[in-house]
Amino acid sequence: MTENFSPIIGIDLGTSNSAVAWFAEGETKLITGAQEERLTPSVVGIDDEGHLLVGATAKARLVSHPHLTVASFKRYMGTGKTFTLGERQFRAEELSALILRKLKADAEVALGCAVTRAVITVPAYFNDSQRKAVKAAGQLAGLEVERLLNEPTAAALAYGLADSREQKFLIFDLGGGTFDVSIVDMFEGVIEVRASSGDAWLGGDDFTDAIRQWMVTHSPDLSIDEPQLSAELTLLAEKLKYQLSTQDIAKGHFTYQSQNICWELTNETFSEACSGLLSRLKKPVVQALQDAQFDVSQLDHVILVGGATRMPLVRQLVTRMFSRFPRNELNPDEVVALGAGVQAGLIAEDRALDDIVLTDVMPYSLGIEVARRDGNKIEDGYFTPLIERNAFVPVSVVQTFSTLNDNQRKIDISVYQGEARRVSDNLLLDSMSINIPPRKAGDVSVDVRFTYTLDGILEVECKVIGETTTSTMIVEKAPGTLSQEEIIERLKLLDGLKQHPRDVPANRQLLAEAAKRYEQTLGERRQIIDNYLVQLEQALNHQDLRAIAMARDELRQVLDQFDDGM
Structure with missing residues (x-):
């Protein structure tokens, strides 16, 4: 790898398991961990000495030490809920960040360079707060999140790369904690998501x-x-x-x-x-088909994604619903990570993906609160969508609104996400006020423009018709999400967590490099590397920091000497 090489990795941050991949040599490759594991259990814990445990080591203690171990926290991203781990309270973003840090470290060992950029997948039906929470988790893990990619869209990318012929298919994605459905139309290298629906509390x-x-x-x-x-x-x-x-x-x-x-x-x-759970699986399927204006007979394939689709009763339900057997030739636990790797390759402009174009949709509606006049009575609290669910992104839409009161001096713009008629049943994202000239009701009109980007940023522009100034608001701080100041504060706390010395990235990197050099050499050199490796491994097992530093330096010197042609 060159010094300036900055790979982009694709991460499936799952409820039960997580995985990381990257695109190279025309294909997506899963990155394995220290024990050659392809999946990392999404479990975080601490041992009896207070050292941080992530992945399989933490999962092994779920039953024996439930008070020191946490799992299935993905559902609570962006909610503000905290989990007790020993003497500390953690938000779901912080626990997710620890999983992401582990995957980042695995990637750095495998690729032999620093990794700071990533595509992270999210359930298609995650709301704005949850998506921003995933971005915050990435930031806490030291990653620049290049793109949040809907999980069924990632699966479509993986299958689209494997089978590029023209076809229409439905992605049925049932993971550990969430359920998503997407309708995908693929033609001439274009992978077009037509509609998405789901249930963020079903898995x-x-x-x-x-x-x-x-x-x-x-x-x-x-x-x-x-x-x-x-x-x-x-x-x-x-x-x-x-x-x-x-x-x-x-x-x-x-x-x-x-x-x-x-x-x-x-x-x-x-x-x-x-x-009851099986009945809930049907509703998002019907909704997605309706929104895409597709009939079941138009689908060429139904594709199963997510480990929970291995259950026979789920496969039987899908077979009955669509009168055909679903496809599952790609590992349902790994396909989302593989698709995330493809998206990472697209962002990196890998030449092997020159002919692939991906379009995605908004899984929910965005709009503002409006009031309505009924005779002499004005009733507020109604929701008017500007960007409706399953609109292609990026998207920009403008609507004009007028005053309802005489001599009104300001207009309040409250931005909501949801599908309900009343804003009280939707999610408030942000609000702003703009000053207007006092005139008769209906004489002042305002153009409200919503612009939603691929990065998940919503820009709201308000312009009083006849005036030259425009008021703008970027909706980035959603309810339940961490502010930038809170992220910095929590980053310091996470950095203060104890790590077992063998999990420190520098130690893991050196062990991996020495093991690879051992495989490449023969005879006396191989024996020398093995001797110094054993010394470092023993020091790590005893957690003697002075002995670790000494053994690490000695092993480093040996490897460098061999590089110089000793």
Whole structure:
């Protein structure tokens, strides 16, 4: 790699697992971690000494140390909810940042250079606050987020690159915590997302919880109020769910207060326990088809994305809905990361992607609050959309509004996101006031323009007709998201977290470099590298910082000497 090389990586920040990829040599490649793992569990914890644990090591302690471990926090991005981890409180953005830092470090080891730029995927139905929270997490992780990419759109990119013929398909993306549907039209190298819908509170975790509730219902003596017991039952419920992916009956055993409790769960019983969840899967599909003005018969393929689509009852539901078997030849756990890697290649203007064009849509409507006159009565609180859901982005729309009161001196512009008629049922993003000349009702009109960019930034322009000045507002600070000052403050706190020495990027980078050099050499040189590697590994295991520094310097000197032709 050259010194000026600055790769862009693609990251799937998932509820259950996360992954990182980059585009090279005409294809997307997943980047593996220190143990050659392709997926990183989205779990964060601390050990008994207060060292930070991320990924598989944290997941291994979910049951044994639930008070020191946190999982399934992605749903709460942008909500302000906090999670207790030891003696500290963390927001979902901070926990996500720790996952992103781990993926960033893996990429730096694999690529042999610093990584500061990334494409990060988000559920298509994430609202504005949640999307800004993902950007904040990227910033906390030391990444410049080049683009937020909708997860089903990422999957479409991965499949589009693998199969470039003209076709129309529906992406059915059921992950650990969210559900998305996108209708995609692909022709002549153009991948056009026609419509997206979804449910940001529906995923594989809910199916696991349905099994856990069924277990408790059939064993009333169990109390899920105990954190340790709840964690153990959740783990067992997850195992039962996995069993049903490959067999007709799942069996579980559990010892509680000297009692041996047994469960037998069939796919039929599982389907009954999840009937409400299965019904919720249908609504976004119908909505997306309606918005895209597509009929089921026009679809060439239905593509399954997300680990939760491995459940037979989900595949059966999809098969019945579309009267065809869905496609899933690309690993449903990895396809979103692969697509993120393609998007990273597009941004980097990789020549292999010269013929690929991607268009995406707004998954929700954006508008303002308006008032209506009914006789002598004026009633406010109504929502008027300017950019309607599933409009192609980037997009710029203008509408004209007039005053309702005589001698009105200002107009309040309140920006909302949602689909409801009343603003009280939508999400307030920001507001501004503009001064206007006092005249009779209806004599003053204002042009309100919404411009939404690919980067997820909404610009609101207001211009009083007949005047020369324009008032502008950039909607960046959404409710529940961190301000720039808060990000800086929390970045300092995250930097203060203890890391196990073996997880320090500089140590991991040197170990990876030495291991690669070991593979390249033979004879005495190979033995020398191995000896110094063993010394560093032992020092890391004992967490003796002085011994680590000494062993690291000695190994560095050996590798440099070999470079000089020793």
